Amino acid sequence: MSVTTARALRSLLEKSDRESLREIFGARVRFGEPLAPYTSWKIGGPADAFATVHDETELARLVRFATRRRMPWWIIGAGSNVLVGDGGVRGIVIRLAGEFALVRVRVEHGRVIVEAGGSADLALVTAKAASAGAAGIGSLAGIPGTIGGSLRMNAGTDREIGEFVRDVWVQSASRPEPHRASIRYLYRRSTLERDVVVSRVVLEFAASSARDVRSEMQTRLVRRKRTQPIALPNAGSCFRNPSGEAAARLIEAAGAKGWREGDAEVSTLHANFINNLGGATAKDVATLLARMRRAVRDRWGVELQLEVHLVGVFIDAT
Ligand SMILES: Cc1cc2nc3c(=O)[nH]c(=O)nc-3n(C[C@H](O)[C@H](O)[C@H](O)COP(=O)(O)OP(=O)(O)OC[C@H]3O[C@@H](n4cnc5c(N)ncnc54)[C@H](O)[C@@H]3O)c2cc1C
DSSP states (O other), rough: OOOHHHHSOOOOOOOHHHHHHHHHHHHGEEEEEEGGGGGGTOOOEEEEEEEEEHHHHHHHHEEEEEEEETTEEEEEESSSSEETTTTTTEEEEEEEEEEGGGGGEEEEETTTEEEEEEBHHHHHHHHHHHEEEEGGGGTTTTOOOHHHHHHHTBBSSSSSSGGGGEEEEEESSSOOOOOEEOOEETTTEESSSSEEEEEEEEEEEEEOOOOHHHHHHHHHHHHHHHHHHTTSSSOOOOOOOOOTHHHHHHHTTTTTTTTTTEEEEOOOOOOTOEEEEEOOOOHHHHHHHHHHHHHHHHHHHHOBOOEEEEEEEOOOOO
């Protein structure tokens, strides 16, 4: 292993950092924790520290600690839109749980109001909101993820989550206590800074018939099952759609369906998905992404932009 590689893989934590983190989180912090199980691709090397945070006070404490120690940190949601490098992530990876997973739904003056924590499961949010008759929630049905990750990505289909956001509370290195934020939602991204965590959200929908909303949602879920390889480990669409075009169509027409690198394969069902057939590495996926991008550029002159976020150290860690 080269000196550069060894340096990129070396933990940034000192013994005293481990002790401090252990003091705050007890068994809820793990050191050298592999990230693959926390991602939908089932790919990714170890985090120096992996801390599961249960409430806003704990999150503020952790962010302050990291700032004081000049320690990089990164927040992971359900890991359904990230490719974590085989060399893992240096510093602290934060996962929200506990109070952050709560979801409350009420109907008020003909509107459906959803209050959800940053790690609330989008499937739970959509199910509860649909039962209350939230018009438009069907657009978010079947999208894996947490509320926080979905806000950052402005997840959606024909309609996007940002359209329904009434209020957002965030916590950050510069302001660790929860505070309201104003965010703009763009196509598959938002103006949230990288070091800002979404801790709470209020969504608002027009109220409609719960039966109609649930039935529309069911139709969309069935369509999704037919058109996407949802049973295999992947991260959904890898590339954003270029203006007025479907990335999947360009990739398919460039002949990439079924291409393989190691155990990573371009889906034969949906060309913008890459499946992990079992033992795929981040390097396999990254190589395939580069091939797909090159093929589309050569064939169509279009430069595809990644939708999935690349995180951590991308080197050959074997
Ligand atoms: C089978 C499949 C189908 C999919 N279909 C769709 C689809 O139809 N439409 C669509 O838009 N997407 C789709 N996706 C992509 C993915 O589901 C969404 O992007 C989802 O919203 C990501 O949420 P997450 O919690 O998994 O985020 P992660 O993948 O964990 O993180 C994504 C980004 O958000 C950040 N983040 C996570 N939590 C927080 C937080 N609390 N505060 C601030 N930042 C945070 C992370 O740091 C990272 O940068 C699909 C994925 C899969 C696997």
